[in-house]
Amino acid sequence: MSITKRQREIVEFLLEHPHEVTAGEIAVEVKVSTRTVHRELQMIEQWLEPLGMKLEKKSGTGIRIDASSDDLAVLRQQLEGKEYVEFTPEERKLFMLCILLDEPEPVKLLALASDLKVTVSTVTTDLDDLESRIRQAGLKLVRRRGYGVKINGSETIHRTAIAALALEFLDESDLFGRQPEQGGSIVNQKLLDMIGHGDVLTVENALWQPDIEWLENIPERQYMKLLIQLSVAVVRIRKGFGIGRIPPLENKGDEVAEQDEMKVPPYMASRLCGVLSTQLGLTFSQDEQAYFHRLLVETEQRIHSSRLLPIDDLILLDRVHSLIDQMQARTHYAFHEDRLLREGLLGHMQPVMERIEGQQMIRNPLLQQIRKDYDSLFEEVKQSVHQAWPGTEVPDEEIGFLVMHFGASIERLRALKREIRAIIVCTSGIGSSRMLSSRLSKEIPEIRIMDSVSWYEAARMPTDQYDLVLSTVDLPMDEHQYYKVSPLLTAEESERLRHFIRTTTLQRQHNKPREA
Template sequence: MLMSNRVKDIIQIVLSSRGFVTMKDIANKMNVSERTVYREIPEVTEVLRQYQITLETVSKKGIRAVGLPEPIQKLQTELGEHKKLQVVDPKERMYLVLLELLHQDDFMKTEALAIDMGTSLPTIRNDLKKIEKILPEYNIKLISKKGDGICLSGEQVARDHLMVNIIMKNTDVDVIVHWLAGNVRQFHPFMQKLDEYGYMDLFQTCEKILRDISHKLIQKNYQILDQNYAELVMLVSLLIRRHKIGNRKYSTDFTVEQVDKNQKKVVAALIRMLEKKYSISLDEAEKEYLLWVMDISVGKRNNENVFVKNFVLKPKIEEFVELVEGRMGITLSQDTKLMDGLLTHIDKALVRTRSGMSISNPIIRDIEKDYSQLFSIIKDTVRKVFPDDYFPDDEIGYLVLYFAVSLDNITKKTFRVLVVCSSGMGSSKMLASRLEREIPEIYVRKIVSLVGLGEEDLNDYDLILSTIPLYLKDREYLKVSPLLNDNELEIVKEKIRRHKHQTLRKIEEQERKAAELESSNSIVSLKQLKQLTTWAVDLLAEFHVYEINNLKDENHLFSNLEHTIWEAGIFIGEQEIKNYVIRHGNECRFTIPTTEISYFECYLKKIKKPLLFVYHLKEKRMVDPQEGDAVSNIIFFFYPTEMEEVQQMFLRYITELIIEDRDVMKLIEKGDEEEIRQCFGHRFRHYIGESI
């Protein structure tokens, strides 16, 4: 069974509590918001259900686990062992779902997938939406067929490439290399999956063959990184698997235009070893594929001047760097290491991406965070220079690092320091000497006395160090001893580290100003703002809480609903509402966890503007047979299908308010129309203000 760390923590808190525990207490123990805890409750409930444990909710008391001692003890034990219960984050779970689909030859019910993954149906549906966005770059489609379920459609080689990328994205390379060599050092969910799918023997046998091949390449002064080696082993292994099952179709052209003669010899040796080991005969297409795999996995020889030899790509790299220079306002084209590095990387990146492969970048999130503006510049520039090629974010991240290193080099010896010292030239020289000796980036531009300080333009310096107190703000100077002790030295070094990003901050400011100038037409922005304001005002004006007495059944509900929306100008009949519910099922209505509120949404082309209202039931009713929960309130949200992005974001915000904002939920359960309207009005005003 799979679960996130957050779900695991909530379950452990609930199980260890004597009696009820409130959401607030759980949130405080986990150092998260109550809203975050509420979002995880459906997943918590699903995990507990697998162990015949129910989650009891009592108003003003909280929640508690109810079940027999044996299953509770079993769950607690397995949570501690981390064996049967695999703790994964949501992104890993999504990739595990995708991995499962890649190994299904026929349609699979989403319900069965939820059971296999040990998670809820809504969670699986949410994962499938994310998966659908990933697949096009691999030429794979997610097919959904009513009554049959879902399956993936695409060439086997494309499916294999996607599988390798999944493994590389979600597993540390040292774990993969050890697993391939047969040295399983620790439990890992993705390695366990490979074992379950029957890959272990094949992969480990191929690894032994390729280990000898890699040694030959290294002896010839070729570069082969651990990550490339792991990909090489898996891709070659999967080629053997495709051959054995008779799947040898390659619609993608894997021809390598310029084949290195030494690599060609190595591949010929590899082919002989594979054919002998598996008693097979590889065809020409498969041999071309092996050449391609070797080419993308093995780096150029260390003494090879790749920039001079690659005449085709060189102009593109020069154009790329020139455009980045223009955006940054800094000259980088004289950095030969940058130019050579970009050429080597982009050369292989183009081969990978054009064949449906992509590289994994384990620090991509850190790169996006630390170099956000540089990342944006390079991403935009790559699209301009290579308009017919797709570069995923992982590839962009590596390109950013090349530029970051170059920027780091040009910032050396540019940290300008002013030293203020009144105790004599000897001590000030000693301080300056130690600074320049300990920190190579330091450039002591001037040494002045306290009197001379008044003549200096302090904006000319990046840091002011003084051996005496100065009448300046603390952030504008550092007071140090003439001998500069170790603690003071570390503080100065930290200042240097921050300064290294100063160039990037200037770039960000330049980009921000440029973006303001190039932003969308002000008239268009004002029109969008007017539309949002109009919708917000109309939603509040037409919002009502309807008291419903003696609600008999679902048909009675739909009959009331038809009357309500007709009065609001939405002309949808009772039967049309029923048909909509049949088509969309639980996606259009569900009970909000730990509440007595049912949420119902409907979006159709004939709806021209959004409508929001509540049915407050005098007696609790089970309005959704599939949910099986009695509710006292139903909130309805009708909205158009055709909207601009700014409108979609606003409606998405409203939905989040309804199902995540605890204050809004309490007011809905209370059923006070004016209080709910005032609360929505306050939230809408804040949202529109933030948008401005």
């Protein structure tokens, strides 16, 4: 079995660190996202198996190669004498799909083979595998001798397919973090180019118009999806791909349609296109403006649907109530009075059950610290889960996330309120800064945002004017002085931030010498 350059780098990093390392530490070293690291680890496990070795994954500790010192010496020799390939088979197919979605003309099989550094026969086999996926997306793969290979279909579906690929294979760190030239795979760089990574910031700033109130309540995944869809449209317009006539939205009843029209009137899309036209030098036809309007309306509809989920999905609601019942009986805290706990658990439950039912690998880098800080609470949550969800195997990593929800609730119920003055350093634009501020005010109301500033300004502010620096990028500061979050502030990040404030920020304030 072949190994790629990136997989080799990961194995070498594991060999250099015989004790456990986290996926996040590996991601920093090889300059990819943690999602990519988890994919690569699955392939590395397959590569190690014939050598009689495996990856050992310890809950809350990390990953290491489980082998004797002699086996590790053999593994080092294997790496030294082994040539690596450019792509894994899955990456090769993805890269081929990206090329075909991006090209307006047929591509010769020989050209694909040359780009991918494989034989024409391998390209043909890969195309056989890709054909069903392309068909499921609503597109058609055309292959003819002397003609080449081309993907046919409407421009609307082309854009949807590109955005779907980006959502599947990119994450927030790719979109908002490092620039493409700073690292990452060739496939990721190709995807970032197809979604117009360089234009995302411009699109985001143009999107934040003063009267789009629903935008501040958009779930982070929907926000990322909307940005990618709009940015893909900009790229395609720049390349000369016109959208054509937009089919009408699915009829959901006059009352619902009227509500959608009131929340997202067509002038919002026209104004957005006008701002982008000025900043990017592009011309947006009436059909393109109609397409942008459709994207905004569909996003608002998804937000509306997600608000109804906790009421409609009685199974999730029952699971949450059962867990809160068990915890309230065990600890005697009035958890049912904490609305934020109930909403947080409802929002957390759906992905939890999807991960458990799909037997997905679950990573919780804070598990060890959680068990140390909340030892008794951890056991209470674990026992409550066992009683509330009989027959469901919930790993300790997920228990750790639930403990963070209940730990935060206990802090709220104890009414130990202390205001934390924070400044935000955000390089992703005013939209991300406003999004982060909005989420902070809802998730952690104890935080009062003093200002959103550049790092240059933050470095010159007197330290007595703030308690905490929140940044979306790495800063040249001591790790105890600031906390890094994504502009989207996921629920997991929110709980990590609470933990940081309790264990670091407030502790530092407590230890400050008193003035004479």
